[in-house]
Each structure stands twice: as structure tokens, then as C-alpha cells.
């Protein structure tokens with residue numbers, strides 16, 4: 061027969077071991093780089109960013125790699141590509157064509173020429189130093205001096221942009237999505253959308269409709 065005191069000790073021991081934070085040992089970058097150093101090609105086609113397990117929101121960067129014959133843009137994240145936005149929805153590990161990369165924010169320190177907000181190649185940013193990623197947290201520093209930190213709950217993305225002194229802009233281009241570098245049958249398309257900016261500019265709401273992508277799916281309309 062086990063005495064009650066022994067039993068409570070056993071329970072204590074079990075709950076203490078259950079509290080080890082195994083998440084600290086997770087390296088979210090594993091699979092983000094393939095055999096060509098600095099390129100995502102041939103890696104795991106994975107997403108890296110702010111997310112909780114099985115969350116709807118996978119908040120991460122959308123980036124572009126120069127050599128499209130060896131570019132892998134599916135998960136949004138690439139080790140060295142230029143950042144076009146941080147967006148709410150991504151797929152991890154699918155391979156093939158990109159899907160999502162929608163509802164974006166891009167922090168900018170200028171919108172003057174040569175920046176043209178209708179041309180993502182005029183405002184995309186390379187990165188400074190190494191990105192940081194732990195479970196549920198991602199941090200990167202853009203060449204324009206903005207540090208962006210990302211996290212998420214199941215249904216919400218949480219972004220923090222830290223700007224250097226000077227102008228501060230956040231571009232929300234509802235027509236943005238992750239492109240299939242070479243075009244083709246499973247590219248995505250933006251069909252339409254709407255955005256309402258409240259007075260003062262601190263709150264916006266809206267939706268976008270997108271079709272195609274990896275699953276050649278019907279249109280989706282995230283609000």
C-alpha cells in the first residue's frame with residue numbers, strides 16, 4: 061500500500077519533470093537552408109516565424125531570391141533573400157508552388173523616390189546580421205534600420221516594428237502574396253480586396269481574395 065505522503069511526492073516529481081521547457085531546445089531554422097549555402101533550395105521548404113503549434117496564423121517574412129532557377133519561396137522565409145513583407149498566412153514543408161503570404165505589413169523609412177510603393181523591388185530590404193528564431197518568436201533587422209519582431213496566438217499575429225529616428229511607414233499592400241518565382245500553372249492570383257483605415261491611422265480592417273497556389277485551390281478570403 062502506498063502512503064498518501066509518498067503518493068503526493070510521486071505526483072510532485074512527475075509534475076516537476078513535466079515542466080521542463082523542451083521548447084528551448086528547438087531550432088526553428090532547421091530545414092530552412094539546403095545544400096547551397098545561403099539558399100533555401102533543397103532544404104525543407106519550411107516556414108520560419110512567429111507561430112504556435114497548429115495555429116492558423118504563421119506570421120513570417122515573404123522574401124525573394126535572386127536566382128530563380130534555385131529559389132525556394134514556399135514558406136516565405138529564405139536565409140538571405142530580400143524581404144518584401146511580413147505576412148500572416150504561410151504553409152510549411154509543402155514544396156512545389158508557394159501558397160498564401162497574405163495580409164502583409166512592410167515597415168518603411170521612406171516612401172519617396174526611388175521608392176515606388178507599387179513596385180516591390182524598389183522597397184524590398186536585405187537583412188543585417190543573423191535572424192533570431194525560437195519557438196513562437198522571430199526577430200530580424202532590415203537594411204533600412206527597422207527591427208521587426210514577430211509572434212502569434214492561434215488566430216492573431218503580433219508584430220513589433222522598431223524604427224530608427226525619422227520617418228515611419230507601414231505599407232499594407234492587400235494585393236501582395238508569395239509569388240511563384242518562374243510563374244506557371246500553380247501561381248497565385250489576387251482577385252480583389254478592400255481596406256478601411258480609421259481616422260488617426262492606428263486601426264485598419266479589410267479583406268483580400270486570392271486564388272491558386274500550391275493546391276491549385278479555389279479562392280480564399282481572409283479578413
Ligand SMILES: *[C@@H]1O[C@H](CO)[C@@H](O)[C@H](O)[C@H]1NC(C)=O
Pocket residue numbers: 124125126140141142181184185186
Ligand atoms: C536585394 O536588393 C538589392 C537592392 O535592390 C539588390 O541589389 C539585390 O540583388 C537583391 N537581392 C536579392 C537576393 O534579390
Ligand SMILES: *[C@@H]1O[C@H](CO)[C@@H](O)[C@H](O)[C@H]1NC(C)=O
Pocket residue numbers: 127129130
Ligand atoms: C543559378 O543557379 C544555377 C544552378 O545552381 C546555376 O547553374 C546558375 O549559374 C545560377 N545563375 C546565376 C545567375 O547565378
Ligand SMILES: *[C@@H]1O[C@H](CO)[C@@H](O)[C@H](O)[C@H]1NC(C)=O
Pocket residue numbers: 189190
Ligand atoms: C551569423 O551566424 C554565422 C553562423 O553561425 C556566424 O559565423 C556569424 O558570425 C554570425 N554573424 C553575426 C553578425 O552575428
Ligand SMILES: *[C@@H]1O[C@H](CO)[C@@H](O)[C@H](O)[C@H]1NC(C)=O
Pocket residue numbers: 123124144179180181235236237238239240
Ligand atoms: C512584386 O509584385 C508584383 C506585382 O504584384 C508581383 O508580380 C511579384 O511577384 C512581386 N514580387 C515579389 C518578389 O514578391
